[in-house]
Amino acid sequence: MKRFWGFVFLCALSGAVAGAQILDQPVAVVRLTETVNIGQRELRQQARLLEQQIGRELTLDNRRELLEAQIAEVLISQAAKRANIRVSESEINQAITQQRQSLGQPVTDEQFRRIVEQQMGMNWSEYREQIRERLVQEKYVLEKRRSLLESAETPTDREIRDFYEDNATQFTNPTMVRFKHVFIDTRNLSSQDKAARRRLADELLRSVRNGVSSIDQLIDDSDDDARFSGGDFGYLIRQESPQAQLLGRSFVNQVFELEEGQLARDVLESNVGYHIVQVTHRRSARLLQLDDPVFPGQSTTVRDQIRNHLALSNQQRAFQRAINEVVDELRQEADVTLYEENLNW
Structure with missing residues (x-):
């Protein structure tokens, strides 16, 4: 306690x-x-x-x-x-x-x-x-x-290594996926406005599937189009996490069904809006070594943590x-x- x-x-x-x-x-x-x-x-x-x-x-x-x-x-x-x-x-x-x-x-x-x-x-x-x-x-x-x-004492290198060796199995990365997406926010909208946003999402996805545009082009266009935003989401884990709670379990599961490089066939709906999703990297679960990054793309290592x-x-x-x-x-x-x-x- x-x-x-x-x-x-x-x-x-x-x-x-x-x-x-x-x-x-x-x-x-x-x-x-x-x-x-x-x-x-x-x-x-x-x-x-x-x-x-x-x-x-x-x-x-x-x-x-x-x-x-x-x-x-x-x-x-x-x-x-x-x-x-x-x-x-x-x-x-x-x-x-x-x-x-x-x-x-x-x-x-x-x-x-x-x-x-x-x-x-x-x-x-x-x-x-x-x-x-x-x-x-x-x-x-x-x-x-x-x-x-x-x-207050500063931890020694020996104390850091001893702690790691005593708790090595706790330092893991779960299976995760990284994806880029075009995002259309639906929070605090009426049902009518939300339906209009869904039609926009469907229209944008069709333009990608028909070769008229691409998800990268839409992401570039989002800088000048207030109707949607886009970019690299980063890594998402399947387990319960702040991200999973924010987006919703159904959305997370659908993203994890995609293969690396695959564009979602349909518009995906999360707790916060509509997404056009393409997975860019899948990463298997792994045990982390002392000098591995705690999370992909971060500079903080297990030793630092x-x-x-x-x-x-x-x-x-x-x-x-x-x-x-x-x-x-x-x-x-x-x-x-x-x-x-x-x-x-």
Whole structure:
């Protein structure tokens, strides 16, 4: 569970503040610079989220840990506000880029926004505000315990190789296909407008099949034609992934039925629109060596990924220790009242 509670803080879940506005049974009342009521309803929502991720119900001790994480968040948030800690738009953008890259496979900005909306249940503005709050809290902890955080150890080459050898079978690439496509967006369209887009897709595909045009020519034309876009999609994997969830299982299966070099006979429909698809490369599943790219076309190798993972683990341990020290100090000057009987539900 340790990793989980780190996730609770790092994601800067702001439910405790929201719960202050709802008539509810309190589980804690926290005041450093202002009073915040952490309600049972909001804590139960957060508990359900965590239970879905770990696949079991939280114990009473787990609920106490979750409550302590929210109390810590409130205290650090108020202390950071009191200290006038701020973050820039560029810092927020950089953090969002890092989260997008952490998905494990390439996704476009548009795909990532859709993932945020579908999987996190919030709009883009709410997501950016959550990131901003997280960065403010992290910056406050960093300023208070900079020397502790800077002392996190750098992974050695021996540690990297040992980790690889202990987990070699986990470093794999699944079967994947790469394709180019002409894409016609159908999101947020009426049924009438969507039907018109389908007719356009059929017309474009006929022009390719009849030799009047080619998929490469259509991709070039898309620069000057707002009705459709086109280009290299990159690699797609069959397994569940952000891309597969965005596009839909039926679309993914149809793409994987195509051979290398084959143009789809019909227009393919995904969750987001219509596609004219031609597979350009098929890649078999394989075990990765230490210096292989994690994903085709990327510069990050398995070695890089392990180094980053171990470094992040070291940093997270140091950061958790810093959080604990900062929160202990803040609790000495704050008023915190617990209602543990309301943790029983």
